[in-house]
Amino acid sequence: MTQLPGRLRVTKESTTMYHLRVPQTAEELESYYQFRWEMLRKPLHQPKGSERDAWDAMAHHQMVVDEEGNLVAVGRLYINAENEASIRFMAVHPSVQDKGLGTLMAMTLESVARQEGVKRVTCSAREDAVEFFAKLGFVNQGEITTPTTTPIRHFLMIKPVASLDDILHRGDWCAQLQQAWYQHIPLSEKMGVRIQQYTGQKFITTMPEAGNQNPHHTLFAGSLFSLATLTGWGLIWLMLRERHLGGTIILADAHIRYSQPISGRPSAIADLGSLSSDLDRLARGRKARVQMQVELFGDDKQGAVFEGSTSCCRRSPLVRTKRAATRKSKRPLAVIVLAMPHARRYLA
Missing domain, CATH: 3.10.129.10 (Hotdog Thioesterase)
Incomplete structure (x- = not known):
């Protein structure tokens, strides 16, 4: 596994361009999942493998890299049978936060959901991310009951999608x-x-x-x-x-x-x-x-x-x-x- 956070060379002064892409190669996918574990699961002392689930194979994945190819942000969108999309596993490296990359990732995933014709987008937001999603139009539906092994509070956020708004004629x-x-x-x-x-x-x-x-x-x-x-x-x-x-x-x-x-x-x-x-x-x-x-x-x-x-x-x-x-x-x-x-x- 590539140890991404230790190898990231991102500074406020040196990096100004970021590239959004879908992880496709085996190397990109390995780095993508490693980043998810490092950012979201390792701080909670959860083992390798906890960063994946059964829905990954059918989901839409996005990642952001800097000019040197370093991975700095990830996110996933899964669409269920009820025409509902769920944003999960979204993370931005601490060294490049407050640069709009989180907003870029969320809006990209929402755009994918809109293209797929879903009726609404949901996410299970951590307590410190509720305000972030609220600014993007998500409505807080209340706290979600999570397993006792997860010490962080999560809240269900929902945003309706009007998929026919962009029709040009009739x-x-x-x-x-x-x-x-x-x-x-x-x-x-x-x-x-x-x-x-x-x-x-x-x-x-x-x-x-x-x-x-x-x-x-x-x-x-x-x-x-x-x-x-x-x-x-x-x-x-x-x-x-x-x-x-x-x-x-x-x-x-x-x-x-x-x-x-x-x-x-x-x-x-x-x-x-x-x-x-x-x-x-x-x-x-x-x-x-x-x-x-x-x-x-x-x-x-x-x-x-x-x-x-x-x-x-x-x-x-x-x-x-x-x-x-x-x-x-x-x-x-x-x-x-x-x-x-x-x-x-x-x-x-």
Whole structure:
């Protein structure tokens, strides 16, 4: 193990530049965990290994190094199945405290949480860090009961995350669409599918890498197919709303071509320019066919292209029944109907 604190050569006068990065190599990870133990566990006389837990393998890790490559700050973000992110194991070396590195680390982890579409960020803050997190917008929920082996008091801090605030165009429609996905297709919420952006021209979605990986640590093909399907369907739904049309959108045929394995945080992009349709037929109450294309990326590298053909119908029995029961909706909400590959069953 690298003895980091003893080798740090950080002074107020000599160091002015710091670099934020994700630990990736075996050497970086070894230094990262060593730093966590030295800063957070060794002062409490806890053994080696106590600086790690079972969630590290699926978590997001960040570290800050100085110009000479010395590790000076670390932090971790873990996202659970309830769309909640937790900040843990955050520490800054005493020699570089009060330089804003703690704020940089916390804001970076919060940014990652926002990109993953979580509903809130929590942390178990030590008593002397409560004021620090409060300045960043976290609300103190009270003291946490900790084991008697830990002499330091901890407090639960929570910060809500409004993940659709940055939508450039029709954020209200995007919020309605995402809620409809979660309500009618529960798998989309379990996968963590989230609308990332809508400009009126492009529609972008994403989902967490964690929980959607295969045994090879790349993105699971089934998750990517589902993400692409929802993205293309979502853009068509938004396009119909832009044109004051409603109805049922049915995925009749689809296929996907992979050019390379996709790793990293995935995103799916659908562009109006890639759609081919005749919506005048729909406006006249007839069926209209829409051809769509969705590009799939991981770490900003394209790995697959999804192409699908949908049939848009002005009304459906399901929508009419729902409207007759409520009599409140002015426009029928388009219903998702997916034709699964190699199957004859349709899901509405």
